[in-house]
Amino acid sequence: MPEPRQRADAVRNRETVLDAAEELFTRAGPAGVSMNAVATAAGVGKGTVFRAFTDRTGLLQALAERRSAPLRRAVAEGAAPLGPGTPPRERVPAVLDALLTAKLDNQALYLALEEAGAASPYQSPSYAWWHGVLRDSLAELTDADRAGFLAHVLLAAVRADLVAHLAGAGRVPVAALRRRLAEYTESVLP
Amino acid sequence: MPEPRQRADAVRNRETVLDAAEELFTRAGPAGVSMNAVATAAGVGKGTVFRAFTDRTGLLQALAERRSAPLRRAVAEGAAPLGPGTPPRERVPAVLDALLTAKLDNQALYLALEEAGAASPYQSPSYAWWHGVLRDSLAELTDADRAGFLAHVLLAAVRADLVAHLAGAGRVPVAALRRRLAEYTESVLP
DNA sequence: TTGCAATACGGACCGACGGTCCGTATCTTC
DNA sequence: GAAGATACGGACCGTCGGTCCGTATTGCAA
Incomplete structure (x- = not known):
């Protein structure tokens, strides 16, 4: 090739x-x-x-790819608490917090990306990647099926439109939001 | 008037x-x-x-309204486990299970409704209503802020596109999905 | 340096969509 | 049954994502 x-x-x-x-x-x-x-x-x-x-979705993905590259690298091969060596009880909350922050910092982009034409965000390779990271980490704490489901649910909690709604309607200050998410994440870990 | x-x-x-x-x-x-x-x-x-x-969103909402009217009535004024008298630890899982089932039974409609043009689902009065139900129920178990956040997160777990992805990609059979959601819901209650 | 494929460029063009407008038909009231 | 109010239909509009193709650029080879 x-x-x-x-x-x-x-x-x-x-x-x-x-x-x-x-x-x-x-x-x-x-x-x-x-x-x-x-x-x-x-x-x-x-x-x-x-x-x-190729198309609008392609542009959006390329954009998000570029923007989130550092974060993805940190998760894929970085040090604790994001890196792959980290024990799940520390890594999963850290990853979710990082995602939350990223979506807060790039609301418009992630909002556009998650609608992505007509295809659900669940088709995108990027979603699959994040889901895989969380699933694998969680699989150290419970069985595979439950880990997969939990990973989906946790990612749903940081979906761009929800985050935008919480932060954007001015209701919840960022710090409080992060705290809530952290305590929620913790409570969900098996 | x-x-x-x-x-x-x-x-x-x-x-x-x-x-x-x-x-x-x-x-x-x-x-x-x-x-x-x-x-x-x-x-x-x-x-x-x-x-x-008025517009496309209006049509979709009217449609969903009509379709989910019985469920809403059951929640608003029915008997246990959905009705307002039910203790939260029983009611919250019941409501979520009912929502999951509704979305499974009307995937196309709820999918269309949740994209809803450009406005996020979080604007819709229907979302506010369901959120209110869960929030109020959860408020019996914890403080108001936490209850509000939890209600959002729980609803995120039964979003139409996630449900469609889980059930639709043929991965998870309906029974298993309901079981997973139930055990997850339980684990989240304070 | 020049000649010539191969490739990329731009923007006119297309079909579909959500939404509007207004002359015409239907209903309601007296 | 007449007149005023209301709703009807569908031609029309602006915009969008996406395509197409004649033209301009690039890169390689002689």
Whole structure:
């Protein structure tokens, strides 16, 4: 598989589009980010955007990928409390807290990503990855089936729209939210 | 507020549309239910649909309202284990199980409802109602803030797309799913 | 350096969707 | 049965995600 090597302008444009989209997401809400708007903001034709990312979902995923890369690396190969060596009772709460924080920091992006056209978030490879991390960790504490279910339920507790609702309606301050989540997570561990 | 009395054809049409939409949802997926399709299936003009329900979200809510009316009544004023007299440790799991079952039985409808255009499900009056029920019940076991948070998290565990993912990917049989949810719910109660 | 594939570019174009508008038909009231 | 109020239908609109193709750029080889 020789990986047919990309043309220089293509990779340059890909980056430009990603930057423009990121900027757009923070400036306008997720609603204001149409593919056309992204293309225009990037100073590029619409076709270019679609060639680089296939479709809207692809763009969103690429964006989230880039944004969460450090966190994912920390979880995949970092030190405690996020890294793989950490005992589950410490790691699971740490991962959830990190996810909560990430979604708070990038609300618009994650909101857009979780609707993702018509496909549920549960199709995305990214979801599968996080679910796998939690499931495997939890499997040290209980049987596999229960671990899988628990992982789903825990991730549901940090879904972008719920987080946005809790934090955004101004009801719960961030610190309190994190505390609640932590105590909840703890209470769920087998 | 004299409630200006509806014309006969209007109420008749409203019912017709509701029926047609319900039928459409079960026949085609949620994707296949455009407002145009609903109008056509009801043998009615598009304008009529919009006049009766304001917008797509309105139609979906009306539909869900009608479908879940018996359950809501059972919770609001019925007997144990769903009714308001029931002690929380019995009522909360019962309500969640009932919600799980409802979503399993009407996947397409609830899926469509939870995306609901662009507004998160957390805006809908129906969500607020269910959240209130759980919150109030849980408030007998713990303080108000914690009860509110717990209610959100419990509802997140029975979100339509998660339920559809678990049951629909064929992974978890319904009986097992209900059992898992029950044991999870129990473990979360303070 | 130049010639020539191969590739990417841009933006006009498409079909579908949610939602609006208004001339016409139907209902209700007196 | 006449007149005023209300609802009807469907043509119409703006926008969106996505496609297509003639044109411009790039990279390799001579």
